[in-house]
Amino acid sequence: xxxxxxxxxxxxxxxxxxxxxxxxxxxxxxxxxxxxxxxxxxxxxxxxxxxxxxxxxxxxxxxxxxxxxxxxxxxxxxxxxxxxxxxxxxxxxxxxxxxxxxxxxxxxxxxxxxxxxxxxxxxxxxxxxxxxxxxxxxxxxxxxxxxxxxxxxxxxxxxxxxxxxxxxxxxxxxxxxxxxxxxxxxxxxxxxxxxxxxxxxxxxxxxxxxxxxxxxxxxxxxxx
Numbered sequence: 263x264x265x266x267x268x269x270x271x272x273x274x275x276x277x278x279x280x281x282x283x284x285x286x287x288x289x290x291x292x293x294x295x296x297x298x299x300x301x302x303x304x305x306x307x308x309x310x311x312x313x314x315x316x317x318x319x320x321x322x323x324x325x326x327x328x329x330x331x332x333x334x335x336x337x338x339x340x341x342x343x344x345x346x347x348x349x350x351x352x353x354x355x356x357x358x359x360x361x362x363x364x365x366x367x368x369x370x371x372x373x374x375x376x377x378x379x380x381x382x383x384x385x386x387x388x389x390x391x392x393x394x395x396x397x398x399x400x401x402x403x404x405x406x407x408x409x410x411x412x413x414x415x416x417x418x419x420x421x422x423x424x425x426x427x428x429x430x431x432x433x434x435x436x437x438x439x440x441x442x443x444x445x446x447x448x449x450x451x452x453x454x455x456x457x458x459x460x461x462x463x464x465x466x467x468x469x470x471x472x473x474x475x476x477x478x479x480x481x482x483x484x485x486x
Contacts (some may be wrong), residue, residue, distance in 0.1 A: 276294060277454075278346070297373040299372070301369070307348050309349065324369055328343065329362060342444075425449075429441045434481075438484060444480065
């Protein structure tokens, strides 16, 4: 699809994405003509660390993981992103290579915006620029918190903190929020410990009654 169609349905669809929530209708309709919708199969690399970047992306459906290679060549998961999240904007802002890789965890629909169009829209649309600034600020604070937790918090507390942060959906009838599907290795990568340690911690959290599991999703109580 070369560009999103005009019309109220298209505008309403774009406005459900937090990045575009406060952009006025005229600007949003104009932007809709610039966005390119792409369907990405499961387990496909969308952005590759170290390569030049010409597009930023907004996730419409599906889930991706943001990864970086460690010094020994091992993949470390930095973040999991879902509908409404965006990525790839950093290399467009500083004209540098990609600082991390992004891979699809499921079949994913994304909206792509070229460097030229992205920078043009930031210059002429204050609401969009503010939304990008707010998201980048949130990410910096999140990285600060993660660095602090790696230095000072016990593994159990780091695990709880990660599960709280990832459980972003609406609470169920029992007041629990669910995380995306996670493996113990993914959790270990994100908090900087071993898979075996995470397995022991998850077992303890279940025994304590704080954590429940449904398939590969974890249910976190609404007391956070």
